[in-house]
Amino acid sequence: MADQTPKPLLAALEARDGRRSAWTGNESDTLVPQHRQGGMGGRRGKHRLSNVVWLESDINGAIESDPAMQAEAVARGIKIGGHEDPELVEVRHAVHGLVLLRDDGQVVPVYPAAAGWS
Numbered sequence: 001m002a003d004q005t006p007k008p009l010l011a012a013l014e015a016r017d018g019r020r021s022a023w024t025g026n027e028s029d030t031l032v033p034q035h036r037q038g039g040m041g042g043r044r045g046k047h048r049l050s051n052v053v054w055l056e057s058d059i060n061g062a063i064e065s066d067p068a069m070q071a072e073a074v075a076r077g078i079k080i081g082g083h084e085d086p087e088l089v090e091v092r093h094a095v096h097g098l099v100l101l102r103d104d105g106q107v108v109p110v111y112p113a114a115a116g117w118s
Contacts, residue, residue, distance in 0.1 A: 022053035025094035050086040050101040
């Protein structure tokens with residue numbers, strides 16, 4: 001049986017993002033929690049608020065099965081490596097913009113680096 005996302009974590013995710021997709025910004029009845037730092041089994045720290053975003057179920061499936069979509073998910077910070085800390089990896093979030101997500105529910109804006117002097 002799959003490891004279910006705890007209800008308190010889902011409530012915190014809804015409080016942070018509403019019921020809106022991190023990929024599209026759309027509200028949908030097909031949203032599922034996507035663990036940014038995925039992998040099979042019971043990864044320690046999997047159920048951290050910084051590690052979870054809402055995605056439409058079809059997009060969630062596509063980023064798991066389509067290499068181009070998976071690459072885009074990595075570029076957006078929607079999917080991250082197993083040794084990365086989700087609190088320290090920027091995510092390009094359709095609701096919040098370019099941010100860092102915190103386990104305490106904070107959404108910290110990340111401002112692009114200033115352009116170099118010519």
